[in-house]
Amino acid sequence: MFTQSKRVKLLIIYYGALLLWLSTTAMHIPDGYLSPATCIIMFLIALPFWIIGIRKIREKLNARSVPLIALLSAFSFVIMMFNFPIPGGTTAHAIGATIAAIILGPEPATIVVSIALLIQALFFGDGGITAYGANCFNMAITVPYIAYAIYSAFSKNQALTSNRRLIGAFVGGWTGVTVAAFFAGVEFGIQPLLFKAADGTPLYAPYPLSVTIPAMIIPHALIASVAEGILAALVVAYLQRSNISVLEAAEKPAVLAEASGWQKLRALWIVLVVLIIASPLGLLAPGTAFGEWGADELASRGLGYIPAGLQKLSGLWGAPFADYNLPALGNANLGYVFSAVMGIVIIAIVAWLFTTLLTAGSGSKKSNR
Amino acid sequence: METTAPVRPSRRRNVLEHSLHGITETLEHALFAEEISARAGLFQSLDARVKVISTLALLISVSFSRSLWVIASIYLLTLLFAWTSAIPADYLIKRVWLALPFFTGLIVVPALFITPGPALFHLPLGLVITVTGVNTVLFLLLRVSTSVSLTLLLILTTPWNTVLSALSVLRLPDVLILILGMTYRYIYLLLHTANDMFLSRKSRMVGRLSTSENQRVLAAISGTLLSKSLNLSSEVYLAMQSRGFRGSSITLKPFKMKPKDWLWLFIFLAIAALAIFLGR
Numbered sequence: 001m002f003t004q005s006k007r008v009k010l011l012i013i014y015y016g017a018l019l020l021w022l023s024t025t026a027m028h029i030p031d032g033y034l035s036p037a038t039c040i041i042m043f044l045i046a047l048p049f050w051i052i053g054i055r056k057i058r059e060k061l062n063a064r065s066v067p068l069i070a071l072l073s074a075f076s077f078v079i080m081m082f083n084f085p086i087p088g089g090t091t092a093h094a095i096g097a098t099i100a101a102i103i104l105g106p107e108p109a110t111i112v113v114s115i116a117l118l119i120q121a122l123f124f125g126d127g128g129i130t131a132y133g134a135n136c137f138n139m140a141i142t143v144p145y146i147a148y149a150i151y152s153a154f155s156k157n158q159a160l161t162s163n164r165r166l167i168g169a170f171v172g173g174w175t176g177v178t179v180a181a182f183f184a185g186v187e188f189g190i191q192p193l194l195f196k197a198a199d200g201t202p203l204y205a206p207y208p209l210s211v212t213i214p215a216m217i218i219p220h221a222l223i224a225s226v227a228e229g230i231l232a233a234l235v236v237a238y239l240q241r242s243n244i245s246v247l248e249a250a251e252k253p254a255v256l257a258e259a260s261g262w263q264k265l266r267a268l269w270i271v272l273v274v275l276i277i278a279s280p281l282g283l284l285a286p287g288t289a290f291g292e293w294g295a296d297e298l299a300s301r302g303l304g305y306i307p308a309g310l311q312k313l314s315g316l317w318g319a320p321f322a323d324y325n326l327p328a329l330g331n332a333n334l335g336y337v338f339s340a341v342m343g344i345v346i347i348a349i350v351a352w353l354f355t356t357l358l359t360a361g362s363g364s365k366k367s368n369r
Numbered sequence: 370m371e372t373t374a375p376v377r378p379s380r381r382r383n384v385l386e387h388s389l390h391g392i393t394e395t396l397e398h399a400l401f402a403e404e405i406s407a408r409a410g411l412f413q414s415l416d417a418r419v420k421v422i423s424t425l426a427l428l429i430s431v432s433f434s435r436s437l438w439v440i441a442s443i444y445l446l447t448l449l450f451a452w453t454s455a456i457p458a459d460y461l462i463k464r465v466w467l468a469l470p471f472f473t474g475l476i477v478v479p480a481l482f483i484t485p486g487p488a489l490f491h492l493p494l495g496l497v498i499t500v501t502g503v504n505t506v507l508f509l510l511l512r513v514s515t516s517v518s519l520t521l522l523l524i525l526t527t528p529w530n531t532v533l534s535a536l537s538v539l540r541l542p543d544v545l546i547l548i549l550g551m552t553y554r555y556i557y558l559l560l561h562t563a564n565d566m567f568l569s570r571k572s573r574m575v576g577r578l579s580t581s582e583n584q585r586v587l588a589a590i591s592g593t594l595l596s597k598s599l600n601l602s603s604e605v606y607l608a609m610q611s612r613g614f615r616g617s618s619i620t621l622k623p624f625k626m627k628p629k630d631w632l633w634l635f636i637f638l639a640i641a642a643l644a645i646f647l648g649r
Binding site (some may be wrong): 031035072075099118119121125130204230235237 | 428515
């Protein structure tokens with residue numbers, strides 16, 4: 001139908017148009033872009049974070065928390081209405097999740113932003129109801145946790161008035177929103193892969209990963225993330241001058257928790273990242289690992305026949321990322337790395353869920369976080 | 370992405386005016402919302418629990434549906450219900466379709482050309498509109514518009530506190546209900562305050578500010594708003610505590626199902642079930 005170069009040219013024009021329009025939005029996903037299955041999965045992923053958030057609010061802040069959370073949700077909502085000017089003449093609007101995370105810590109910040117998002121979804125149609133789980137995962141969970149981790153890393157032993165906090169706030173906000181944009185791109189991009197009508201018509205969002213991921217990351221990294229980062233840094237600067245006790249609220253517990261947790265695990269994280277990047281090397285090795293042959297390979301290996309039970313069950317599960325490849329990405333190596341990252345994320349979430357359920361109520365809380 | 374009429378029109382305007390305009394529109398919209406829920410109409414007379422459950426059921430059926438006709442029928446039904454609920458005929462349509470083409474529409478237009486499938490139209494420059502492309506665009510547009518209209522219908526015809534009471538009946542945690550109710554109230558207080566701050570800044574201004582000055586002004590207003598929020602929350606907490614608040618609350622649930630409510634609940638659930646069945 002189209003030559004390869006025509007497609008590329010069309011996609012470039014399309015990216016350009018998208019850039020213009022996406023530049024004034026944060027990434028609220030409306031109903032209809034995500035399939036019911038995706039929506040349900042995102043709700044399930046968001047659920048533990050909501051539970052932790054409420055539990056943390058109850059234990060840390062108890063009765064006092066209700067007005068505080070309500071006021072901060074209202075504040076986050078109002079922030080999402082401000083148009084923040086960016087060099088270049090455009091405006092973007094920030095989410096406010098970074099500021100909430102810096103002041104309250106990531107768990108309560110999740111609840112704060114989730115509530116603001118709920119009101120936006122119900123009252124202004126900004127974000128769908130079935131897509132609420134996905135929106136919360138992107139904006140209320142990803143941004144606060146990442147931004148807070150980066151901000152704490154930058155401000156670990158710094159005075160409350162130090163400039164490194166400003167840099168930490170900016171980098172934290174920028175990274176948080178960009179990663180959130182990546183997740184949103186993934187959520188869009190897997191739709192045509194998994195949810196098609198009989199004749200191949202994509203039923204929900206129509207663009208594959210190779211289009212949605214750059215289309216989400218580029219405008220956000222260039223514009224919306226910058227807005228969030230600058231706003232976070234400027235508000236921290238303003239608070240340093242006018243109301244410094246606010247910055248202290250989440251400060252002390254954080255230092256204690258960081259010191260005990262991160263140092264030991266840092267080596268492991270570095271090894272993990274190196275392994276992920278090096279994983280395409282696995283594609284170079286010929287042949288299949290011992291015991292992992294498919295039904296047809298088995299016959300040719302000298303067995304001479306395919307056991308009946310094996311044959312019946314071998315087609316049972318149609319894996320979404322068969323052979324660790326993602327054809328839409330167009331590059332086997334990239335598909336491999338992507339599968340590695342996804343695999344690790346899924347395993348990490350499941351493992352963490354398990355440990356949380358098992359250790360719930362054990363009463364062993366670190367410091368006063 | 371916005372799917373209701375834009376609160377942030379992208380015209381070449383001063384940033385302060387931009388935000389001011391956006392905030393004022395929000396206030397207007399809110400007033401409008403309360404006004405419609407006070408009128409006499411079909412939806413206004415139904416039990417809030419019936420409305421919340423039906424809206425959720427219909428949203429889910431739209432999400433599951435694989436048939437364009439089913440989604441289109443639900444959209445037309447939504448407009449019909451809106452008309453019988455004293456919502457001005459063009460209000461729902463305008464709120465959705467004035468914004469939809471500029472956000473969802475623009476984003477999804479390339480899908481017309483690059484989705485592989487049998488050709489429908491041949492355009493100059495070698496572009497071909499495919500049947501599957503048109504289908505995809507219609508699916509997306511119809512799903513989004515129907516979902517937004519359904520949600521708007523619920524919110525316009527039910528006061529927010531009543532929606533919260535209905536949600537608490539549906540087992541949402543009490544602390545969340547309390548927070549949502551207070552957030553709603555304080556959004557409007559903070560919006561008024563922010564509006565006043567913008568107005569006072571603008572009234573001391575002659576000419577235009579540079580980008581960095583604009584940023585600093587916005588950051589200062591945000592910071593002040595944050596400080597006010599924190600101070601206000603302390604005062605509100607003390608006021609609540611002095612009136613007996615100890616962390617939990619009881620929500621009044623003055624709901625009684627009348628035969629009419631049961632009838633409409635049955636009708637809505639039947640429609641949703643039929644939609645899921647027909648569109649599978």
